[in-house]
Amino acid sequence: MKPKNCLIFGGTGQIGSFLVRKLTKNGYKVTIVTRNIHQKGIFVKSSGNQGWIDLVEANIFDEKKIRKLFENADICINLVGILFEKKRGGSFKNIHTIFPSLLAKMCKEYSLKQFIHLSALGINEATDSNYAISKLQGEIAIQKNFPLTTILRPSVVYSSSDNFTCNLMTLLNRLPIFPLYYSGKTKFTPIHCSDLTNIIFNVLSKNDSHKIIECIGPEIISFKNIIQKLLKLIEKRRILIPLPISLAKMSAFFFEKFPKPLLTRDQLNLLKYDNISSGKYKTNFDIGLPSTLLFENEVKKYCFMWKEGGQYSTEEYRFSNKTDNS
Ligand SMILES: NC(=O)c1ccc[n+]([C@@H]2O[C@H](COP(=O)([O-])OP(=O)(O)OC[C@H]3O[C@@H](n4cnc5c(N)ncnc54)[C@H](OP(=O)(O)O)[C@@H]3O)[C@@H](O)[C@H]2O)c1
Numbered sequence: 001m002k003p004k005n006c007l008i009f010g011g012t013g014q015i016g017s018f019l020v021r022k023l024t025k026n027g028y029k030v031t032i033v034t035r036n037i038h039q040k041g042i043f044v045k046s047s048g049n050q051g052w053i054d055l056v057e058a059n060i061f062d063e064k065k066i067r068k069l070f071e072n073a074d075i076c077i078n079l080v081g082i083l084f085e086k087k088r089g090g091s092f093k094n095i096h097t098i099f100p101s102l103l104a105k106m107c108k109e110y111s112l113k114q115f116i117h118l119s120a121l122g123i124n125e126a127t128d129s130n131y132a133i134s135k136l137q138g139e140i141a142i143q144k145n146f147p148l149t150t151i152l153r154p155s156v157v158y159s160s161s162d163n164f165t166c167n168l169m170t171l172l173n174r175l176p177i178f179p180l181y182y183s184g185k186t187k188f189t190p191i192h193c194s195d196l197t198n199i200i201f202n203v204l205s206k207n208d209s210h211k212i213i214e215c216i217g218p219e220i221i222s223f224k225n226i227i228q229k230l231l232k233l234i235e236k237r238r239i240l241i242p243l244p245i246s247l248a249k250m251s252a253f254f255f256e257k258f259p260k261p262l263l264t265r266d267q268l269n270l271l272k273y274d275n276i277s278s279g280k281y282k283t284n285f286d287i288g289l290p291s292t293l294l295f296e297n298e299v300k301k302y303c304f305m306w307k308e309g310g311q312y313s314t315e316e317y318r319f320s321n322k323t324d325n326s
Pocket of ligand 1: 157
């Protein structure tokens with residue numbers, strides 16, 4: 001049987017790299033569109049067997065080039081997303097609304113079998129966040145243009161190559177004091193990247209068309225508790241200070257000026273809302289795809305990179321040292 005061809009946008013990111021590995025292992029051919037083939041080429045090409053991954057360099061708004069790719073595609077997956085806006089076309093509206101809407105139109109025009117789009121959890125509630133507004137408007141446009149789309153709304157996604165636990169552990173390593181926005185009470189349902197890619201793979205391989213699926217992990221954890229767990233894992237003690245919102249806004253205003261901001265005012269608005277299942281849509285648990293990986297157990301596997309002694313600080317080595325001495 002001819003392998004199905006998946007056209008993936010944003011396939012070089014955290015979720016993309018896990019997904020590409022899973023798809024190529026299971027007999028799917030993938031074509032990944034990237035803006036920078038030189039930077040991402042070697043890393044992406046080595047995620048699967050030779051001949052199963054095609055990498056194409058393109059501007060995602062280069063309609064002529066993108067149309068050519070649609071001619072050979074069976075399935076389209078959109079993983080393109082940003083956390084802060086950039087100049088030259090990198091606005092939330094362009095990336096989260098206009099681009100996915102364009103993809104959905106092409107999915108219809110080229111009669112694709114499936115379109116899977118990654119949105120985000122909690123976007124109905126976060127009405128004062130431009131990130132959330134743009135994601136929500138993107139969903140509306142997609143559903144109008146290609147009603148067969150499956151929209152996945154993940155909570156925060158973590159793995160050894162994320163922008164979440166890795167950034168937090170770096171900051172916790174360097175700062176003696178750590179600020180808690182909204183007193184650290186915001187709740188999250190972190191999902192491990194491999195649990196999320198299992199969900200994407202199952203939706204894709206079973207050709208299950210669900211309109212919106214909220215993708216959540218097995219635990220509800222507050223932001224403060226996440227920080228405490230990370231501190232315990234990297235064996236550090238830090239002072240956690242609830243930061244008044246006025247001060248938080250001022251610091252975000254300052255951080256926004258950096259090329260890769262640690263925090264923006266829009267992210268601060270987003271942080272106000274719990275990132276847990278809304279109860280309005282089906283979750284991965286409801287459709288028989290429960291996530292199983294526990295936050296602390298999984299981060300433990302890669303947190304040694306932020307510990308004194310690196311991998312030699314892990315239990316495995318501590319244990320072997322004890323037995324060597326005895
Ligand atoms: N990670 C999370 O915690 C989380 C939570 C909820 C929802 N999501 C959503 O899930 C999707 C994938 O997330 P991820 O964590 O894998 O993201 P990621 O690691 O940041 O990767 C995002 C990808 O988007 C592409 N991209 C970024 N800006 C672009 C631009 N201006 N033009 C074209 N391409 C651009 C990049 O591709 P190139 O650099 O190769 O061009 C990159 O591979 C996103 O839509 C995100 O919003 C993620």
